[in-house]
Amino acid sequence: MSHAVAEETSTVYAIVAEFDTPEKLMSAAESARKAGFKKMDAYSPFPIHGLSEAIGFKDVKVPFLCFAGGLTGALFGYTLQYYVHVFDYPMNVGGKPLVSLPSMIPVTYEATILFAGLTAFFSMIALNRLPQPYHSIFNTPGFERATQDRFFLAIEAADAHFDAEKVKRFLQDHEPIRVSEVEP
């Protein structure tokens, strides 16, 4: 038992509190954020307005990646046509110049949309670290009700302020049904 302290910090994934109403989850999440916790997650059977703000979730990466993808697509669509029309297969269409900007707009536009859409889709999957066949949160007792009628708040051990006993006490103050220590 001499390694008890060291083992406890390494064998805990998170402290998870279970609530029976979204309001309790919201107030717990808000005060957790105010208390300085950053690595936390909330689970609810339906979307709750303002919950992502309450847990301090900021989604800034996907839009920028999507924008960059769109720019790449525009560049790709334009250069592809430029290459085809000028170098690969120059063709006189109705006496118009080989590089006619108006005729290049549709393909440039479509390539922009395609690249932006695919970037948004795949970057979302990658940033969420999906697919994820195993996730520690499912070790939480009673977690199957997260898709039915219960609301969960997990404060993860990876957080800089994490101290299992303090977090438990903190979560107990917000009228949870139970607070459990979850294995990784």
Add this chain to the structure above:
Amino acid sequence: MEETQQKTLNLGKLAPGAGVLGLVGTLACWGMMFSGNDKMWGSFMFGWYFWMSITIGMFGITILHHAVRGQWSLAILRLLEAGSGWKTFVIMGVLLSPVILQPIHLYEWADRAFTMADPVLRRKEWFLNQPGWTIRVIAVLVLFAALSAFFRHSTVRQDKNLNFKLEAGRSSWAGVSLVFFFLASTLFVTDLVMSMEPHWSSTMYGPWQIIAGGGAALAFCLLLQCTEAGKKPFSDILRPQLTRDQGNMMFALTMFWGYTTISQFLIIWNGNIPETTAYFAKRSSAMYPQGMEGNHWGILGLLLIIGRFFIPFFLLIAPRSKTKVMNLAKITGWILVMHFFDMYMLVIPAVHGRAEMGPLSGQIFFDILACFSVGCLWLATFAHQTKQAPLFPVYDTRLQEAKAHAH
């Protein structure tokens, strides 16, 4: 925002002043028109159509709101209803009456001898003839006024009895109305504006004008809502998520404007037929007053590509420009100014003799006078109609609840 001592927005007080100004200005315009100033007819048509396009746009968004009952349009529903109420259609009809009575000043097809002598116009005569045109224009105005009155009557009644059945009924009617609205508006703008250049035609015209007007209409309402965000009823409902949704809709309409505009251009550019390219030739860098090469329509076209599409497009992509009301107000104000130039470039070169005068001629002061006068009367009608019902629908409390839950 502090919840104490909030003022209530009162638009109704605008009505008398704007009404008097508009009446004086309109009578001055009419005086010039009937005393042989032929260019004034074109100026008046421009001023009138600038406001009519916003009215059509507002009416379209109102019907769209009833069809899908979105939250983003709920916040501005009463502004939309006031801007496209039956009285607006009546006032706009009355303002148009000189043109309806004497279309000859704006439409060369109204001269029957000219039409029959022109091989192209002779084949369009079954459509472009004065009796048919007059009936169609008046019929669309009357039907729009009636449909608008029907929806408004229903929302005002629901405000009093809170009967959800009315809302469900509007939703059913709105689907059909939306189809009717697009067909009738297409006919309306084809008759009134497109036929100013009777040799030219475009199948994109109706959707293009509805989208342009819809964008300007949304910009107008959001500008009003965002500049008056501190006053009731907007202070009770505005929250970042809502303005973000509204900004996204503004973004969508900006994109749609770019899409319809470029589509029309592309098809004409690709076809390269003299009759269809005439539209763009008249609005190109080749059109300037003699000896004034710097004063050409191409400048205005470039301004629209950059100012009506690219600037709002890139500004509205960023979330922070939509979640802060003052940012959204600035962008929508900019879009409205660009809509002015868009309509200017659409109507003015179609007026006989104006294309050759370039975009900057002395007549521009009369264009602005006409736009201002019609605008004052339009605003007076708008302000008057905002007074006739609560500025926010009583029956739908989704937005207040969302605001209460937000914090």
